[in-house]
Amino acid sequence: MCQAGWVESVGVVFLGLDGDVAGVVALIVAAALLTISNGWLAKANPADPLPTGWGRPAVAPLGAFILRGAGAGLAVLGVVLLAPGLGWTVVLILAVFVPYGAINVVHNQRVHNRADPPGR
Secondary structure, three states, X not given: OOOOOOOOOOOOEEOOEEHHHXXXXXXXXXXXXXXXXXXXXXXXXXXOOOOOOOOOOOOOOHHHHHHHHHHHHHHHHHHHHOOOOOOHHHHHHHHHXXXXXXXXXXXXXXXXXXXXXXXX
């Protein structure tokens, strides 16, 4: 029975795994796919910065965007499968998207440093 202010956890089984386990696995795979796709974009654009937030890079391989879409879909699936109200859900989401964003920051800083050599 659900009490006021509390969400009752529903036992979910996905591909024979407990919902929490399947959710964590989906988020780990999502993190890998998103990181690989952003690494691919960085490698395809050695002299051009990657857009932060919204936009397309100068060179945009279709495969990188397919990986990005699959990673985003798995991230959503992972969150849906996790039991509601778990505090570590936020930590897992950060673990998925921090490496993805870090590639942008490192790549764009490297491009900026090449364009602006020291001593100018």
